[in-house]
Amino acid sequence: MKNIILGLVGAAMTLTAITSCKKLDLTPYDAIDIATGFNTVQDAKYWNTGMYNALRARTYGSYNIPQEVQGDQLNASGDFGNRNGAFHRWGTFLNADDFSGIYQAYYSGLSNVNVMIKGFEQIQASAGAQTDSLNTYKADAHMMRAYYYHELAVRYTKAYNPSTAASDLGMPLLTEFDLSAKPARASLKAVYDQILADLAIAKSLNKRANVRGARYFTTDAVLAFEARVKLAIQDWAGAYAAANTLITSGRYPLYNTAVGLKSYWATDATQEDIMRINATLTETVNTNSVYLGLQGAQAVFTPDFIPTQTVVDSYDNADLRKNVYFEQKLLLIQGVRYSNVWLVNKFPGNPALFTTTFTNYQNANKVFRIGEIYAIAAEAAANLSNNANALTALNALRTARGLTALSGLSGASLTSEVRAERTRELNFDGFHLWDLKRWGLGFTRGTAQVAAAVQPSTGFVGLTIAASDPKFVWGLPTNDLILNPNLVQNPGW
Template sequence: MKKIILGIVGTVLTLAAITSCKKLDLAPYNSVSPETGFQTWLDARYWDNGLYTQLRGRLYGSYNTLQETAVDQLNASLDFGNRGGAAHRWGNFLQANDVAGPYQGFYSAIANANFVIEGLDKIAVPATAAQQDTLTNAKSDARAVRAYYYHELMTRYAKAYNPATAATDLGVPLLIKYDVKALPSRANSKAVYDQILADITYAKANNKRANRSASSSATAVSAKFTPDALLALEARVRLAIQDWPGAYAAANTLISSGRYPLYTTEATLKNYWHTETARSEDIFRINATTAETVNTNAIYLGYSGQNQWYVPDFIPTQSVVDSYEATDFRRNIYFAQLPIFIQGVRYNNVWLVNKFPGVPSLFTGTFTNYMHSPKVFRIGEIYTIAAEAAERGGSTAANALTALNALRVARGLTTIAPVGAALTQAVRDERTREMNFDGFRLWDLKRWGLGFTRGTPQNTAFVNTGTGFTGLVIQANDNKFTWGIPTNDLQLNTNLVPNPGW
């Protein structure tokens, strides 16, 4: 952890600098003191804005695509330049430093959240109710983002949660105080998730924002945590720890509220993804602007504007394209048949991932910059959580089918009525179709205890076919489903224990 901690002070300074010019008036001018940086409710607002700026930088991009390249649904093109190649090929090709970025990014953000949590407690209660709400919301947000980051760390760097062994399974280092000298060991998985749930409980109790009403405009989307967004986070977390009743209750509460209706036509669903002019399925998104840029999922297209062809790093397998029925609205939204130019050869009508083509209103030039406002929580995911949690025992099989079929019908499919193992498979298949390329597939396989075989390529002429590429087979017990603790952190903090196989 020492390497990460050495960068914390600089990160905190950056966080302060981007939130308000007011911080330039503080002394000393090259640091932020808890005594001078946290004085009024306005300071709380500035720090709160900074927390969201940091969250924006930890969504999409490599925080999403790194795990997507690792699984069964993509083939590396011959021109992919080894971007994401280590994760894609597994085995000895994949080393801990190849997956170090999220570890360092999340821990630096946690350090700042801890700094803000401690600082906000120094601010006296403001005079007006509105000012008090600003301070209270900032306190809620700091714990919400800390819970989010710790869940993301556990998903990547700890084994899948098992309630029977969680009290002894290695989790990740648990830091809830800002301490630049700390060299923590790894907490057990239960302790980390207990802290995550405690932070969510605190955040829910102190969040003063209003949820969107069921009758509000589809463009009325919160760009900050609301009670509903916190409930979505809770549903995701409880699914991860196999709290099936808790996950179902949280998810079903959001569904039953009627505030986030599913789109039921291809046109509206396409606007939701491609132009962002339709937003009713969003529970919480971080808004992007041309001035406030975000990470992009640009590896799937590689558009060459002048030539009007594409040079993608990764190409969807024929298997994943074929997993969508012809009537499934998502097929022609998540994918598009486009011309590609690989190794000097043009190929027409190749299916490419088109879920993130770039929003035209966010372009800063003639051609796409692939920018989208990151969807942190959306109702489509919540339906998949309700279905899985109910099917696993959090409610009845009938309720699992209700959630499953509601999502299927909204996406242009017919209702089904599987039972037993067939219902389990149907729930998993529908989650995969809904959540493809959003960064969940690897973690779902890990949570389900499943391995995979990489799908059949569309054409072997334009993808890599060597070791670790097409036909890759990964067993369910492969150590590298759980990513390695970065090498530098292990060397600088001897209290850390590496994950097996790294």
């Protein structure tokens, strides 16, 4: 008998329990028997709930922080204790197994989603509401499979190049649950073809109404993901069309006041949220907790990572985001106090979710938000040489955030402004390293705000990474290479 464990943790190999005894097979209390787990629409609902619970565990935190500390916009503090140090230092400090948990978690999710997609076809729904519900659960499963494969691709493959994608290494591509399968890596084009195919099914079947702060994949969430994917594969027209549809719907207006923008990040207001994962007092989410390190009793902060002076200076004083994404704090680093140091304050914790006097860093995890969509529209239009549309999207974002509109830009100058604005809007959301990879750019890590408060040695401040560095593409875990001899490791690992 094959059972899928509802905990949805660990590698795919551990998610499937094969149990037997001489007289009867017993299904564990935390598992569903594949053969009997798909009888009714209610069964599908249970699977759907488990799938979203798994997604809750696969956003923010360790799915966001590695690529942020690997980049150019943070310095390790003197008290960072080597937490996430391998990511930050690159070179020989960084090895493929540092990323194994993310790889295995996404593939375990794919194993369960593949079971769901196949199992849902066994369910007979009556016409009307039951059919609509079942179709929505099917749409969610296809959307989730597309989401997981895209998240794997941005981490473990080269940036998508339409001229080479048919031969570039993609990910092992599995669309059915098979414990014995040992697939080779598909081409990157084949992976994104599968993503687009799943997206098409999700779009055709999803019946959910669009609401701000949605907790599930609505039709707008699917469209937001389509815009993200098509930007990644350089389908500029497709990315612009999807993004512009969301923008012109008017359902998610940009905040244009400091109070409004602060409410979005600090207390989880919903105006800009296309889809989010909520935290509650009893249901927690992963947190981006490395940026503050509040020592509550002393009213000082001991963060693992401090934003560089360079990234702080990239925000004009008129930019509403500067005093929302950052805040000046009193630091205590190795026993020394430093006043008025800018720290990342984008994820401060919602006071309504505190379980003690001090923050637990719990905030709603933002899966799709309209700020990203404006950035996608601007970049896609710029790549289409449609300067007017690019400036329209760019200036809508800029002026909402308190900056002046730009005019008369084209070519390289327009591209530069579009990239700079995307970076300012999405900083610390987990995109920047992948954007550098997409744009074919290396970096030199920025200047420290307070040199004495950060790690001074080689490989920290001033680290220079070439665009060609192979470790922009993460390595496949050693265990997977051993278990599956058909896999090929990425270069440089």
